[in-house]
Amino acid sequence: MPQLRQNFFTKEWVIIATERAKRPEELATRRPAQVVPAFLESCPFCPGNESKTPPEITRFPANSSDLWAVRVIPNKFAALSSDVQPTRSLQHSRRRVEGFGFHEVIIDTPDHSSCMALLPDVQVARILGVFKERYNLLSTDHRVNHVTIFKNHGVDAGASLQHPHCQLIATPVIPSQVRHRLHEALSHYDDAGECMFCHMVDREIEDQTRIVLKTDLFVAMEVFASATPFATHIFPLRHRASFGAISAAEITDLACVLRTVLAKLYVGLENPDLNFTIRSAPSDYSSARHFHWYLSVIPRLTRMAGFELGSGMFINTVLPEAAAEFLRNVHADKATGAVASTL
Ligand SMILES: [Zn+2]
Ligand SMILES: [Zn+2]
Secondary structure, three states: OOEEEEOOOOOOEEEEOHHHOOOHHHHOOOOOOOOOOOOOOOOOOOOOOHHHOOOOOEEEOOOOOOOOOEEEEEOOOOOOEOOOOOOEEEEOOEEEEOOEOEEEEEEOOOOOOOOHHHOOHHHHHHHHHHHHHHHHHHHOOOOOOEEEEEEEEOHHHOOOOOOOEEEEEEEOOOOHHHHHHHHHHHHHHHHHOOOHHHHHHHHHHHHOOOEEEEOOOEEEEEOOOOOOOOOEEEEEOOOOOOHHHOOHHHHHHHHHHHHHHHHHHHHHOOOOOEEEEEEOOOHHHOOOOOOOOEEEEEEOOOOOOHHHHHHOOEEEOOOHHHHHHHHHHOOHHHOOOOOOOOO
16 A cells, blocks of 8 residues: 655655555666766866866875876856855845855766776775865855755766766855754754654664665665655764764775665666765754764656645655665675776
8 A cells, every 4th residue: 555654854745656666676777888988088077187177176185296086176167156255135025145155076086987886985985085174174164054065976867077076065054954954853852862863773773674784884774754766875873963073984984885875776776867965964063962964865766746846745656665675685796897997
């Protein structure tokens, strides 16, 4: 029978439509294999084309004149600008803030043909290390209230350039979605005296049915009230509100967990378009006991239609428990191939 399930964090309802349930493997993209060159002359993110991007912000290894492993640049088509001040104005019902912010691109690898699912864990750890550095640096700017780090992989996930990269946008406001989650988490903390995320993670580990993989420091799981098929959350087992507090050991561990989850999706669903985003407390809440950072991976396997737009309620045709079982059984090591030889 169909079920309505409520998301523990957001209180949003989803319909798990078991009547039209799909087997997880039915969502594989069936995309014909594409030959992508390791270097593309016209790609501004490929090595040798550094002059085609705005001036570099930083690189890893820092200050190296040799080939970089990770590079950070301003987004050439930035959504926000750091050249203006976040002046606020309110006229009748119209509230505005000047378009202040930072919009950066993190180039994952010099290899044009690769993607994060195919990179060595050590390279994913370098990227996460760069995320931490940029996150913490931008969080100290008193004009910044929230930093979002995300990946768009594939056209349906919003990627306009194929070269593997992530992005960071720092905004002068706290997005209402983030504010809503913070309020729900605070209200649970006040009522129950515990972090709702720690509580949920403990129960999910006991239950096992939605767990994809677990290490000493992280757990990856399918979301109980998942709005879309294969929505996967990765939680640190140590309570921390802010991604900026991630330790060196956690970076190494998360690199392996994230890369494995991405590789399982890559193999099991044949390289689906996907987004991932780091959900972290805004900087002023970085030591909050009620919020817990996590990483959310959302494959783009379905499209939003009228019902979703009209109600904000999603219909998911894959049982999260079936998705978890499917992913547990996919061998991530089959995602071999274009690993950059220069790393
Ligand atoms: Zn490229
Ligand atoms: Zn917690």
